[in-house]
Amino acid sequence: MQITSGQTVIADDSYLRESILNPNAKIVYGFAPNIMPNFTGQISEEQLVALISYIKALGPEPGTQQPSSSGTAPKNYGTEKGIAGPGATSISGSQVESR
Numbered sequence: 001m002q003i004t005s006g007q008t009v010i011a012d013d014s015y016l017r018e019s020i021l022n023p024n025a026k027i028v029y030g031f032a033p034n035i036m037p038n039f040t041g042q043i044s045e046e047q048l049v050a051l052i053s054y055i056k057a058l059g060p061e062p063g064t065q066q067p068s069s070s071g072t073a074p075k076n077y078g079t080e081k082g083i084a085g086p087g088a089t090s091i092s093g094s095q096v097e098s099r
């Protein structure tokens, strides 16, 4: 993601931590500084860790996810015998009954 200085940063744990505690350290391109309040001293370490894991759980912006080796369905998902999915066929080759 691009920040005001022209640099690109990766939104990893340490970036998220810094952006919450001291949001002005790196400002996302298009945003003015000093809009988001500084959370240093406002939230506990435990709350900060919880926020970081929550934000990470939200996932990347739609359409920007890189293909991964795990958790991504194969291209032929649901079209092969024995693999469940739309249009799946049973092991015997007959079309699975649609409900």
Ligand code: HEM
Residues within 6 Å of the ligand: 001, 011, 016, 019, 020, 023, 024, 026, 027, 028, 031, 032, 035, 036, 037, 051, 055
């Ligand atoms: C616990 C509450 C909050 C959390 C966890 C949080 C978290 C974050 C994070 C992680 C970013 C960086 C986003 C990015 O890199 O795409 C960000 C940016 C921003 N936040 Fe917050 N935020 C909180 C509350 C607020 C509040 C209350 C305001 C405004 C009243 C605010 C305004 C902004 C703005 C304007 C930006 C973009 C500018 C920048 O990059 O610093 N946030 N926030």
